[in-house]
Amino acid sequence: MREYTPETITDAVIEQMATTPDPRMKEIMNAAVRHMHAFARETNLTPGEWIKGIEFMTKVGQMCSPARQEFILLSDTMGLSALVNIMHDKTKMEEATGASLLGPFFRENTPKFESGAQIAKKTDGAEVVLYGRVTNVQGAPLANSQVTVWQTAADGRYDIQNGIEEIDCRGIFRTDDKGNYLVRTVRPLGYFIPLDGPVGQMVMTQKRHGMRPAHIHFSLFGRAFAQRLVTQMYFPDDPLFEFDPIFQSVRDPRDRERLISRFDLDATTPEWALGFRFDIVLRGREQTPFEETN
Numbered sequence: 189m190r191e192y193t194p195e196t197i198t199d200a201v202i203e204q205m206a207t208t209p210d211p212r213m214k215e216i217m218n219a220a221v222r223h224m225h226a227f228a229r230e231t232n233l234t235p236g237e238w239i240k241g242i243e244f245m246t247k248v249g250q251m252c253s254p255a256r257q258e259f260i261l262l263s264d265t266m267g268l269s270a271l272v273n274i275m276h277d278k279t280k281m282e283e284a285t286g287a288s289l290l291g292p293f294f295r296e297n298t299p300k301f302e303s304g305a306q307i308a309k310k311t312d313g314a315e316v317v318l319y320g321r322v323t324n325v326q327g328a329p330l331a332n333s334q335v336t337v338w339q340t341a342a343d344g345r346y347d348i349q350n351g352i353e354e355i356d357c358r359g360i361f362r363t364d365d366k367g368n369y370l371v372r373t374v375r376p377l378g379y380f381i382p383l384d385g386p387v388g389q390m391v392m393t394q395k396r397h398g399m400r401p402a403h404i405h406f407s408l409f410g411r412a413f414a415q416r417l418v419t420q421m422y423f424p425d426d427p428l429f430e431f432d433p434i435f436q437s438v439r440d441p442r443d444r445e446r447l448i449s450r451f452d453l454d455a456t457t458p459e460w461a462l463g464f465r466f467d468i469v470l471r472g473r474e475q476t477p478f479e480e481t482n
């Protein structure tokens with residue numbers, strides 16, 4: 189009978205898993221075991237601390253429901269979702285708009301609007317005009333692209349947080365023949381990520397504030413492009429950029445350039461609306477137009 193020591197147990201586990209048929213699964217599981225064991229050795233993890241970790245993960249699982257994914261929130265607040273996105277966002281190498289997390293507040297049930305329509309039911313004096321041009325990396329306009337936006341209302345809450353029936357501050361638009369879109373909306377507020385579960389408890393225990401910079405989510409599904417771009421638009425000079433609890437915002441100078449909208453005096457009507465411009469560049473090869481389901 190072999191005796192296991194902190195130094196030999198890792199290889200013993202990897203040896204036993206060597207029969208895993210799928211090579212990629214085997215690679216991932218081997219690395220997971222090596223890194224978990226290294227973590228326990230580095231921190232000299234005690235049995236009491238280990239059980240606390242298990243209890244925490246149990247609470248994360250219990251918080252999950254069809255309307256709430258606490259494991260994704262855990263991954264987001266530990267920077268893992270951002271890391272995976274950064275590693276695989278091929279737009280980083282190109283002059284295209286970068287991808288961002290979809291987040292928990294997207295919903296399929298989104299109304300279609302004519303260009304220039306107001307998507308907020310209550311404007312509360314916070315009206316903004318948001319417009320821009322959708323192009324490919326060569327700068328050619330992408331006409332008839334589907335531009336879906338969703339955001340908080342002027343009170344900093346998403347419609348879905350007030351109940352599943354409420355639909356507000358989200359809409360589907362189309363670009364015109366010059367690739368332009370135009371949305372009337374309200375200026376969203378920065379908001380706290382969901383703090384009422386175990387991940388929120390973790391964030392608060394770490395004395396992090398948990399507040400995201402104000403943003404508008406965009407999903408683009410060009411008629412001419414097979415690939416969907418999910419991204420987020422920010423407002424200039426937000427002091428929360430550096431502290432985003434899910435590490436989405438704009439430290440990288442290229443992201444800063446592309447994801448922060450520009451205040452636009454020409455589109456601003458001082459008495460009632462501020463204007464912001466957000467141009468979007470889609471990467472990828474143009475496809476034969478396809479029929480959309482939405």
Ligand code: BEZ
Pocket residue numbers: 261264289290291292293381382434
């Ligand atoms: C958001 O962008 O809306 C979001 C993403 C992940 C966690 C919480 C909020």
Ligand code: FE
Pocket residue numbers: 291293403405
């Ligand atoms: Fe959001």
